[in-house]
Amino acid sequence: MQRFHLTATGYNLNYLPEYIALRHGFFREQGLDVTVTIPKPWDGVLDDLADGTADLALGGIWVPSMYRDRVKNYTVFAQIANRSPLALVKRGPREGFTLTDVVGSTVLMKSGGGASVGLFFKMLLRENGIDPKSVDYVQDLDGVMLGNLFQGGMGDYFVTDNLSAQAMAERNSKVSVAMEMVSEGDVPWSVYYRETVPLTPKQLDAQKRFLVALNKGIDWVLQHDAESFRNELADLFPDVPLDVVVGVTNTFRREGMWTSTSVPRKxxxxxxxxxxxxxxxxxxYPYEAIVDEAPTAAQ
Incomplete structure (x- = not known):
């Protein structure tokens, strides 16, 4: 059994196919003993790659993009999450909400796990003809703190992960989920990457086998209604109401969160x-500057 270590920026529902592949032995079927660590702070993933502790890092593609030609080059080999897992929470009911309602408001956005929350939300505003400068932001605090402050009266909207958003709305009848961003189009939200160095045949082979197992995990999740594996979801996310986890998982399945390990060009x-x-x-950056299709193309 070949050791294969991952370093990840967090523990998230949008990584579910990897967790399923681990629990169901799909990696072991490929001769890989996969282990995972989550360093704190999250940018420790870069240290894990640099010292050879990890074979791959899992996180946002904005990091390899931002670092390229400035600090160090990283190559993306595959993705796991094909959509944004975020949601927008508002006060009161969601009926009648449109994105233009946020103009002139204050939006709280968690940032403890990196910049992707603010990056995506502001991009979404621009794509819908809304100037991001027409909104005020509070985004330098972690999600739990901002969630508590939002429910206590700070700001008008709160952007967080969908699972946390739905759990908040389940507990607090004074707020609702106004928008689930998984329905807002493809984006390579979570990807696997490593330093840009020539791979040995053994390393490339291990990555190919890793992706075979990961694709099997994606297919398994897509083929099984979340109701049918409630017990596994309860084990994986014990701190969230189970009906919420099941509901968000099925939303992700339906809306294209998981497709394949290939990074979509568009x-x-x-x-x-x-x-x-x-x-x-x-x-x-052009696609080929960041993404190496060789491991996924070889499957």
């Missing part, structure tokens, strides 16, 4: 435009 190009508009990159 989604990549969309995200690059968003990163450029946010000044994270000088101009959008």
């Amino acid at each position: 989604g990549f190009e969309r995200w690059q435009r968003g990163l450029a508009d946010a000044r994270f990159v000088k101009e959008p």
Whole structure:
């Protein structure tokens, strides 16, 4: 059994196919002993890659894009999440909400796990003809703190992950989920990457086998209604009401959160435009500058 270690920026529902592949032995079927760590702070994933502790990092593609040609180059080999897992929470009922309602408001956005929340929400505003500068933001605090402050009266809206948003609305009848961003189009939200160095045949083979197992995990999740594996979801997310986990999982299944390990070109190009508009990159990178299709193409 070959050791294969992952370093991840967090523990999230949008990583579910990886967790299923681990629990169901799909990686072991490929001769891989997969282990996972989540460093704190999250940017410790880069240290894990640098010192050879990890074979791959799992996180946002904005990191390899932002670092390229400035600090260190990273290559993306595959994705796991094909859509944004965020949601927008508002006070009162969601009926009649349109995105233009946020103009002139204060939006709280968690940032403890990186910049992707603010990047995506502001990109979404621009795509809908809304100037992000027409909104005020509070985004330098972690999600739990901002969630408590929002429910206590701070701000008008709160952007967080869909699971936390639905759990909040379940507990608090004074708020509702106004928008689930999983329905807002393709974007390579969570990807696997490593430092840009030549791979040995053994490393490339291990990555190919890893992706075979991961694709099997994706297929398994897509083929099984979340109701049929409630017990597993309860084990994986014990701190969230189970009906909420089941509901969000089925929403993700239905709305294209998980498709395959291949990074979609149109989604990549969309995200690059968003990163450029946010000044994270000088101009959008071409697909081939960031993504290596070899491991996924070989399956």
